[in-house]
Amino acid sequence: MKNTLLASKRLAISESGFVFDPVSGQSFSVNETGLVILHLAQHEDDLDKLVEQLAEQFDASILEINRDVQDFIYRLKGFLK
Amino acid sequence: MSLTIAVTGMNARADNPGPGLAVARCLKESALAPRVIGFGYEALDPALYHRGFVDRGYLLPYPSHGEDALLARLTELHEREHFDVLIPCLDAEMQSFARLAPTLTGMGIRTFIPNSHQLALRSKDRLPELAAATGISSPRTQAVYQANFFHTCEAQGWRYPLMVKGLFYDAKLAYNADEAVAIFHRIAGEWGVPILAQSWILGEEINLAGVGDGLGGLAGAVMMKKRALTDKGKGWAGISIHDDELLFAAKRFCEVTKWRGGLELEMLRDEQGNLHLIEINPRFPAWIYLSAGVGCNLPDLLVRLALGEQLLPTPPTPAGVLFIRYAEEAIVSLADFENITVLGETLRFGALA
CATH class of the missing domain: 3.30.1490 (Dna Ligase; domain 1)
Incomplete structure (x- = not known):
């Protein structure tokens, strides 16, 4: 999880949600929420702090946001091999 | 006076192209602005007729005819075309050209290719031995x-x-x-x-094309991930990447072998993120035009090394530039086809002259 967060710093992220990994050569698209998570991950290595920052922006419980972020990072890992 | 460069591998077949046409295209777009002579083995090798990138096409004897026949043909063609540099592009002919290289140099034809010993080091059946010498994992x-x-x-x-x-x-x-x-x-x-x-290792293949300077250095490199394959598993589309571990492996390979000339490293990143060396090709790959596309024209670099130029280190190439291959038809007059079938050379003034 931590490694994926660190690896996400290398991503080229477009405001359209198009994302390119310059190491694996993979590209994919994310929705608006995914874009917010990736932008935060560019500056934040600590998962808990990232979830706290998201909780300030979204009307959802910490528990719910934490579960969604973990699911997002798990999917992201598949693109960053 | 402009350079004349001979390039082999004109078999630009759509599903499994030889690299010659892409090398010729890179050269035509370089500041060297050379005249390019294409060498093929079959009258239907399409790139022989591509006048945009190949000024004149000639047939060579098959490698199975032996090096004497090859040298005799090269001598005859050199007397007519006076080529300055020769770039072999096919695996099966590399040993012959490596053995002939000193003779060709004596004739005034420069090559920048590995010697027979270096070629043997990267032979596919000796991959584990090479991997051990370089410290790179291989299956x-x-x-x-x-x-x-x-x-x-x-x-x-x-x-x-x-x-x-x-x-x-x-x-x-x-x-x-x-x-x-x-x-x-x-x-x-x-x-x-x-x-x-x-x-077999489950993972993602990544590739690097480069030029070894013959002194243990990697003069230039471009890295690529295939994004679409032909039925034969050849790259139909790809995207430039930057992978430090792949680059390190190529530098290590050049350092250990003192590699001289073009090369392609095929490596695989497994599920755990470890890199494995799958294959090393002793020449440029068919996707080499991507090198010109990212601003690091490797065939141009190789020719400059062959000419003895002192080169500055090449800057890192940008990631995220794609190539997408397509097939097109060369229109060939019967007279041109007749000429290459009977005389082994295309007409001087083009396919539809």
């Missing part, structure tokens, strides 16, 4: 001379699926012994033995 590989190996190999610790590969070309994944035997006979029938058995 278990073994030369196979008899098809029966595939019925007994599991007792020696091999597991299906495994890759069955030709020494020069062709590779296919076999899921059981019967499939492996069928692939063995098909490849052996075309390219001879040995055939190689290689452990």
Whole structure:
């Protein structure tokens, strides 16, 4: 999880949600929420702090946001091999 | 006076192209602005007729005719065309050109290719040996001379699926012994033995094209991830990447072998993120035009090294530039086709002259 967060710093992220990994050569698209998570991950290595920052922006419980972020990072890992 | 550069590998077949046309295209777009002579082996090698990138096409004798026949033909063509540099582009001809290189130099034809010893070091059947010398991981590989190996190999610790590969070309994944035997006979029938058995590793293939400076350095490199494949597993589309570990592996390979000339590293990143060396090709790949596309024209670099120029280190290339291949038809007059069939050369003034 931590490694994926660190690896996400290398991503080229477009405001359209198009994302390119310059190491694996993979590209994919994310929705608006995914874009917010990736932008935060560019500056934040600590998962808990990232979830706290998201909780300030979204009307959802910490528990719910934490579960969604973990699911997002798990999917992201598949693109960053 | 402009340079004349001879390039082999004009077999630009759509599903499995030789690299010659892409090399010629890179050269035509370089500041060298050379005249390009294309050398092919078949009258239907399409790039022989591509006047945009190849000014004149000639046929060479097949490698099976021997080096004397090859040298005689090169001598005859050099007297007519006075080429300054020769770039071989096909695996099967590299040993012949390596052995002829000193003679060609004496004739005034420069090459920038590995010697016979360097070529043998990267031979596919010696991959584990090379991997050990460079400290790069590689899958278990073994030369196979008899098809029966595939019925007994599991007792020696091999597991299906495994890759069955030709020494020069062709590779296919076999899921059981019967499939492996069928692939063995098909490849052996075309390219001879040995055939190689290689452990299969699940992962993502990444590639690097580069030029070794012959002194242990990597003069330039471009990295790529294939994004679409032909039925033969060749890249139909790809995207430039930047992978420090892949670059390190290429630098290490050049350092250990003192590699001189073009090369392609094929590596695989497994599920755990580890890199494995799958193959090293001793020439530019068919996707080499991407190097011009990212601003690091490797055939241009190779020619400059062949000419003895002192080069500055090339800057890192940008990631995220794609190539997408397409097929097009060359229109060839009957007179041009007749000329190459009968005389082994295209007409001087073009396909539709």
